[in-house]
Amino acid sequence: MTSTASKTSLRFFGLGGSNEVGRSCHILQYKGKTVMLDAGVHPAHQGLASLPFYDDFDLSTVDVLLISHFHLDHAASLPYVMQRTDFQGRVFMTHPTKAIYRWLLSDFVKVTNIGANSSLNDKDENLYTDEDLAESFDKIETIDYHSTMDVNGIKFTAFHAGHVLGAAMFQVEIAGLHILFTGDYSREVDRHLNSAEIPPQPSDVLIVESTFGTATHEPRLNREKKLTQLIHSTVSKGGRVLLPAFALGRAQELMLILDEYWSQNAEELGGGQVPVFYASNLARKCMSVFQTYVNMMNDDIRRKFRDSQSNPFIFKNISYLKNLDEFQDFGPSVILASPGMLQNGLSRDLLEKWCPGEKNLVLITGYSVEGTMAKYLMLEPDVIPSISNPEVTIPRRCQVEEISFAAHVDFRENLEFIEKIGAANIILVHGESNPMGRLKSALLSNFSSLKGTDDEVHVYNPRNCVPVDMEFKGIKIAKAVGNIVDEVNEALKLSGGKKGVDEDQDENIKEIDEGTIVSGILVSDEKNFDLNLVSLSDLRDHHMDLSTTVLKERQSIRLDCRKELVFWHLKQMFGDIEVLIDDAGVTVLHGDAHDKHHDAAKAKESDELELKIMGDIKLNIINDVATLEWSQGLINDTVADSVMAILLSVDSSPASVKLSSHSCSHEYHDEHELQDSEIQWKIRHIVRLLKEQFGDSLSLQMVETDTKTTKANGKPNYATATVTIGKNTAEINLTELGIVSCNSNPLKGRIESILSIASDLVAPLC
Ligand SMILES: [Zn+2]
Numbered sequence: 085m086t087s088t089a090s091k092t093s094l095r096f097f098g099l100g101g102s103n104e105v106g107r108s109c110h111i112l113q114y115k116g117k118t119v120m121l122d123a124g125v126h127p128a129h130q131g132l133a134s135l136p137f138y139d140d141f142d143l144s145t146v147d148v149l150l151i152s153h154f155h156l157d158h159a160a161s162l163p164y165v166m167q168r169t170d171f172q173g174r175v176f177m178t179h180p181t182k183a184i185y186r187w188l189l190s191d192f193v194k195v196t197n198i199g200a201n202s203s204l205n206d207k208d209e210n211l212y213t214d215e216d217l218a219e220s221f222d223k224i225e226t227i228d229y230h231s232t233m234d235v236n237g238i239k240f241t242a243f244h245a246g247h248v249l250g251a252a253m254f255q256v257e258i259a260g261l262h263i264l265f266t267g268d269y270s271r272e273v274d275r276h277l278n279s280a281e282i283p284p285q286p287s288d289v290l291i292v293e294s295t296f297g298t299a300t301h302e303p304r305l306n307r308e309k310k311l312t313q314l315i316h317s318t319v320s321k322g323g324r325v326l327l328p329a330f331a332l333g334r335a336q337e338l339m340l341i342l343d344e345y346w347s348q349n350a351e352e353l354g355g356g357q358v359p360v361f362y363a364s365n366l367a368r369k370c371m372s373v374f375q376t377y378v379n380m381m382n383d384d385i386r387r388k389f390r391d392s393q394s395n396p397f398i399f400k401n402i403s404y405l406k407n408l409d410e411f412q413d414f415g416p417s418v419i420l421a422s423p424g425m426l427q428n429g430l431s432r433d434l435l436e437k438w439c440p441g442e443k444n445l446v447l448i449t450g451y452s453v454e455g456t457m458a459k460y461l462m463l464e465p466d467v468i469p470s471i472s473n474p475e476v477t478i479p480r481r482c483q484v485e486e487i488s489f490a491a492h493v494d495f496r497e498n499l500e501f502i503e504k505i506g507a508a509n510i511i512l513v514h515g516e517s518n519p520m521g522r523l524k525s526a527l528l529s530n531f532s533s534l535k536g537t538d539d540e541v542h543v544y545n546p547r548n549c550v551p552v553d554m555e556f557k558g559i560k561i562a563k564a565v566g567n568i569v570d571e572v573n574e575a576l577k578l579s580g581g582k583k584g585v586d587e588d589q590d591e592n593i594k595e596i597d598e599g600t601i602v603s604g605i606l607v608s609d610e611k612n613f614d615l616n617l618v619s620l621s622d623l624r625d626h627h628m629d630l631s632t633t634v635l636k637e638r639q640s641i642r643l644d645c646r647k648e649l650v651f652w653h654l655k656q657m658f659g660d661i662e663v664l665i666d667d668a669g670v671t672v673l674h675g676d677a678h679d680k681h682h683d684a685a686k687a688k689e690s691d692e693l694e695l696k697i698m699g700d701i702k703l704n705i706i707n708d709v710a711t712l713e714w715s716q717g718l719i720n721d722t723v724a725d726s727v728m729a730i731l732l733s734v735d736s737s738p739a740s741v742k743l744s745s746h747s748c749s750h751e752y753h754d755e756h757e758l759q760d761s762e763i764q765w766k767i768r769h770i771v772r773l774l775k776e777q778f779g780d781s782l783s784l785q786m787v788e789t790d791t792k793t794t795k796a797n798g799k800p801n802y803a804t805a806t807v808t809i810g811k812n813t814a815e816i817n818l819t820e821l822g823i824v825s826c827n828s829n830p831l832k833g834r835i836e837s838i839l840s841i842a843s844d845l846v847a848p849l850c
């Protein structure tokens with residue numbers, strides 16, 4: 085094995101859920117891969133304003149989108165992302181999340197559309213339609229807990245997060261870097277769910293929720309007791325109890341508590357005289373989902389299910405209410421109703437109906453987001469606005485209490501989890517600014533002893549749309565494979581390594597002295613970032629899909645001149661030309677060849693001519709199509725270029741005109757003129773070669789005098805080019821292919837080697 089270290093940076097970019105609870109959406113970018121985490125809406129806002137800041141990021145670049153759980157603040161803008169933006173990535177969630185998501189979002193579409201129609205009557209305010217939801221639903225892929233998917237080198241594994249049925253934490257791995265995203269998580273074993281797991285693989289980066297900041301929950305049993313006692317005393321006094329709850333998740337947990345309490349205290353509660361209702365059509369629809377996935381819940385509920393052979397989510401003491409029309413409000417009762425934050429719908433209607441009664445109780449059990457009615461109600465206002473008519477206010481005399489059953493970790497649980505994960509970089513999300521800030525300070529002071537060491541813990545609490553860049557030492561490890569292992573062993577011996585490299589045993593990694601060179605080919609797998617070091621001769625054995633290849637170039641053009649002309653020009657340029665095929669006898673230029681040509685042309689439909697030029701360049705001409713084929717290389721490419729130039733210019737060359745007009749004559753009257761035009765042609769090509777090498781540093785002074793006069797005067801024909809690179813200048817005699825002057829030796833050497841290639845090319849002419 086061999087390794088190289090280079091710094092690479094991971095970018096975290098929050099589009100929502102940074103310094104707020106709601107519209108969770110985070111972007112991770114590393115090594116050219118982009119992962120998006122969650123696509124929620126903000127419960128305190130409506131329409132487009134409830135979305136994460138999607139306009140601030142190019143969603144078409146996202147490779148994978150992972151949805152942690154079905155709650156609206158994590159999943160409700162997914163159909164918008166999939167149907168109304170440039171997003172083209174793949175979307176994953178767990179099976180139960182997908183099953184519940186469908187019901188939940190169609191309900192969300194209904195509720196938001198009603199809201200939009202009544203307030204704005206603006207169709208654009210609808211984030212998406214039922215059709216969008218249905219179309220996007222089919223494209224969502226599912227992932228099992230503890231299974232790992234690999235999408236173009238992005239590996240991710242789902243772990244139990246507690247919180248709600250189907251909630252997942254995702255550990256993402258890109259090129260050896262591990263990032264854990266908790267989503268919403270709970271470390272408490274409640275009545276139906278297991279607590280969040282610690283992934284076996286350590287993580288470099290932890291993206292963790294901070295909902296409760298530094299607050300600590302009361303013990304679970306105390307809270308249950310408080311809840312049941314408060315409800316019991318309220319109904320005993322003839323009051324009504326409203327428990328606003330999110331339709332799915334915590335509502336089921338509360339019902340498990342209430343159903344048990346009602347069974348155990350039937351007599352005190354008047355033997356069924358105090359009804360408990362759950363006003364949610366959605367929850368009833370989703371009961372089958374909860375039953376289907378009992379195997380994903382904790383031992384306790386699984387035992388209950390096994391022992392009673394009945395669905396523990398079918399409650400003996402709780403009835404479902406489709407809507408308030410069928411509810412007869414005659415005496416004390418307990419109603420669980422959604423939505424949990426009293427923004428609209430059934431829970432809001434009941435609140436407005438019951439809040440003037442002082443015997444009544446509104447019991448908030450979930451987390452209430454800033455800006456919602458639930459949050460406002462906890463301030464115990466004297467009046468609340470009516471949802472149907474904001475001009476009207478309703479007096480509030482009812483009791484308001486909060487007992488949290490929100491399935492989020494408290495500070496103690498969060499800290500314990502964070503310590504177990506041991507990531508050096510912690511990014512706080514899903515929390516209001518103040519609790520999040522307090523959590524950051526608490527974490528920093530907790531890890532203060534590591535400050536300044538290699539294990540220093542960094543805690544980030546970025547705002548939405550403010551990127552966080554984290555540098556990582558990207559260590560590339562390449563596995564030596566095949567014959568090259570011997571070479572590496574040799575290098576190890578030289579540098580004093582005791583053990584050699586064993587192909588199968590990774591533990592035997594030894595450091596080779598820096599500066600020791602082992603050469604081979606690094607074969608990287610784009611998909612999973614694996615690197616193998618193999619010797620060239622082994623390439624085919626170890627990588628069936630790779631082999632050494634000589635690149636062949638091929639170009640075809642249509643000719644509109646005679647083959648004799650082409651051959652003649654090529655011969656002038658390159659001297660000896662090997663004739664491979666000559667059906668028409670065009671290469672036999674003299675005397676009777678002409679007659680042969682006519683005979684052959686008559687006998688054969690196609691008269692093929694195939695020539696080999698400068699050893700490696702094949703020119704084939706059939707009818708009027710010329711095809712040039714050669715193996716890539718500097719000299720070959722240049723020769724091929726020249727051949728192509730001849731093919732293209734052949735009929736416009738003055739020599740061609742002469743040759744054509746005296747096609748049967750072998751006397752070239754003006755030898756000088758013919759040669760001069762070829763010299764110009766040669767210079768043009770040498771200039772091109774120089775131009776390719778020096779680009780704009782090359783300037784030409786074509787001191788090209790009229791050839792006839794110079795010849796007559798006996799003076800040499802002369803053309804120069806000047807190359808200027810900084811202070812260095814070279815003057816080149818293009819006609820004689822020599823350097824006239826040059827003030828820099830390296831430049832001189834470079835030009836000399838170019839000229840030697842050039843002189844090879846044009847040798848027959850010089
Ligand atoms: Zn949640």
Ligand SMILES: [Zn+2]
Binds near residue numbers: 106155157158514
């Ligand atoms: Zn949440």
